[in-house]
Amino acid sequence: MRLDTIALVIIVIFGVLWLAIWITGLLTAIPFGIFGLGFIAIALGLLIMVIYQRLTNAEDDYYDKNIDQ
Template sequence: MKLDTIALLLAIFGGAIYLLFLLYAGATAPFPFGFVFVIVLVLAGYLLFRVIWQRKNNAEDDYYEKNVEK
C-alpha cells in the first residue's frame, strides 16, 4: 500500500473519530436528554458494523461479484 493511501486513510479515520467525539460531546451536554441521541448513535454504529461484517463474510456475494458478467 502506498504511503499516500495510508495517509489518506489515517486522515479519514481521524476525522471520523473527531466527528464522533463532537457528536458525543454535544449529545451529552444537555445531560438527561442527550443520552437518547447517544443510544441512537450506538445503534446506528452497530447496524453499520453488522452490514459490513455480513457483506465481508458472505461467500455467495463474492462468487457473484467475481463470476457473473454485467
C-alpha cells in the first residue's frame, strides 16, 4: 500500500470517529441537539452529492487522465 493511501485511510477513520463523538454530544443536548443533527444531515448530503457527481462525470475523468498540468 502506498503511503498516501494509508494516510487517507487514517484520516477517514479519525473523521468518522470525530463525527460519531459529535453526534453523541449533540444527542445529549436534547432537544437542542436535534437541530444540529439536521445540519449534519444536510452537510453529509451535500458531500455525498459532490462525490457522486465527481465520480460519474466523464469530462472530469478525461481531463484528469489526458491533460498535462
